[in-house]
Amino acid sequence: MTVRATSGEVEAPAAADRGRTSSFLPVAFVATGAGLMLVSVANALARAGEGTSPVIAWIGMLVMALPIFYRLISRDATIGERLALVCLLGIGLYGVKVLRDAPFFTFGDELIHTQNANQIGVHHHLFHENSILKVTPYYPGVEGAVSALTSITGISIYAAGTIVIGVARVLLMVTLFILFRRVSGSARVAGLGTALYATNFNFMFQGAQFAYEPLALPLLLMVMMAVAERESESGSQLRDWSAPILLGIAAIVVTHHLTSYATVIVLAVLSLLGWFVNRTWRPPNPWRFAVFAAVLAAFWLFVVASSTVGYLTPVLSNAFDAIGNTVQGEKAPRGLFQGSSAAAGETPFPARILGVGGVLLLLLALPFGLRQVWTHFRRRPFAIIFCLSAIGFFGTLALRLTPPAWETGNRASEFLFIGLAFVLAFTVLWAMSRWSESTRTKALLTGAFGVVLLGSTISGWPWDLQLTRPLEVGAKDGGTIVSQPLASAEWTAEELPDGRFATATADADLMLAVGGQTVIAGPYPNVEDILSNPKLEPWQTELLREEDLRYLVADRRVASTDVMRGYYFATKGESAGGPLLQKRILTKYLKLPRASRIYTNGSISIYDLEARK
């Protein structure tokens, strides 16, 4: 059995478009508000240390998403209503991340981009150094956009960043909807596909952070939407689309390296498929845009942001090496739901079941959707690329089995899920046509959507970080107190402006964004060993001198190297904040001639090594 997803059959009936069908939107509004309230309460309890189970937040997410999906399955929603519903879904689920962290950015990448935005605010120009991630200032799209909001209105970087990424999220939902509608010819497929895209692993947290990719990906979708719309034009009208596509490509290139390469790949593959299907390079074949994107991305890479090569090469080569080692059996594969940090909590068994169950449901649904798309759309380049990426998505899951390749797979999945969402929308329609459009079928499909949504949230973000942790809290006797890493970063901002610090990675993020310091962390150069060895070797003191690192931040918490968990208060009941380093590792610096411990808050001490020099 096949389903036809043409405008005549699946599209909302014309009568509905004229407004005869009552809108579901007000109900969705209330459901979204109630869901957000549940998420907010769950996070408030977590901040107060009263509850760390994410179940309340998950119920909130389901309260938001399920009614919308249920409505999107039905035939009688209008196009406008479907578009409004997917936008509401996008905004509501973006709220899950915002409510978790407000009023701070707490993801490692967010703190790095905050520093870039700080630098623009201070110097009123782009391209100032970022000592942790040197490549980021050379892709200043998101910080540049934020600078418009902060400089004109005076709102904080946090507020401006949250708004810009929020608008980008709306753009993502709108453009995905229009793209799917143009390719499938059906608003029903468009609504379902867009809602299904919200079940990708990174939609809830990583893809909603203040960083370059969450802005660049919606811009890529705008370009794809414009190319798809252009395909339906002819003659001189084709030219109308050139300016929006070129502007979109230019904005992507300035914003994010990987997305700009993805843009080149998508446009190149579309061009080749266009030739393969139509045997002509004439418009609307988008090869000229592919060339433009490639030239611009290459110019930016080699002329403006040449450090990108050195940044991306080890990431990709390590990923390939790791895959090879795992395949050859030289290294054991990474266990699923296994955090990279010693401080990571273990994912409970029911949550693991949900995570795996969600992926299995996606896999199970794939062939049915593929068959439908292939049957009806195999002469459309966009549909072919969607099918390829849907299959490719499951290939990236294998990358999750090796730690160095995990991030590559995780990033790629966000792009490939676009195709999978399109294909899965056809699976839903196929199921509806096969099992009748009864309430029971709709409820069953909506339930499956809920399982995939929760499963992807569990698979995409560590279990113990689904809710926030205490960072700034009220004290028993009144007043507000902040966590140790945050306090030490704030102290450096006041007392040691423009210092150069050797520090652990989590402390480094706060020292950078809050303290405004120059920080060196991690293994390149090898500050990591200096901070974790019990004894200082001569090469290490030499390294400190070479890098002109006057200050050294010694942190006893093992979590100080964890850029997801290392920012928060230690709480009772977790053995005083997790495992600690031996005390002698921290006091070794006092043996250096004339080194001073100028600051301490118990776990974190700051040493001044200037006199030693």
Add this chain to the structure above:
Amino acid sequence: MRGHKDLRLTAAAAAVSALLALVLPVPWLSMLVAAPLFFLLPGYALASIAFARRPRGLAPLLGLTLGLSLSVLVLGSLVLNYAPGGLRAVPWALFLALVTLLACRGAALRRGRTRPLPLPRLRRPRLSGAVVLSAAGAALGIAAIAIAFVTFDAPDAIGYTELWMQPAPASEAVSIGVGSQEQEDTRYRLEIERARTSRTLSRSLSLDPGESDVLRIPIPGGPATRPERVIATLYKADSPGRPYRRVNAWIGTEGAGG
């Protein structure tokens, strides 16, 4: 732009929005007024140039409006980076308003004397169940955001105290700071010791949670002639024999210790 009501409105809104955003003293109010200038008006004006002769449907227009507005913000930062004044409030406001005005003008020229675009008619909302439900949803969403910004007590968060020391430039005194991030009001005793001479001074202080105090304390025994270590030790009043925090700095050498 005569005959093109949408373009006239867009251009006027951009000018007013830019001006008000600059002069309004309250950041959030300014943001509210400037939001169309950031996210709608430049994109709409640019989309109007591109599709001057054949307007797009509402949905693609919405996508283009948002996407092109964001693109203008991204690329605008690059343009302003090389313009006099850099990325400051006035250049940004001028840039966004100018892009919108010029694009509106361009769109009007491209449209020529063709039939003007009909503006979407907004129906006056009636107080119906739908409006009440939507308002309730919005109220719940706003309340959820408000809760996220409330600082709640967290009795399980383990409090702590900060101690720091910076020698004064002339090395006659040291600045010692104590910051309480404890859960309760806390009393302390601070002891300053000169390592070579073992001379000590002590002070008592009490701090509320979140409070800090910086004491400028003369170095016991006067300025040092040779490099010498000064140690500050903090005791909590409820365990006077147990050092709680300790910092040190060097005096008698230029730039020593901070």
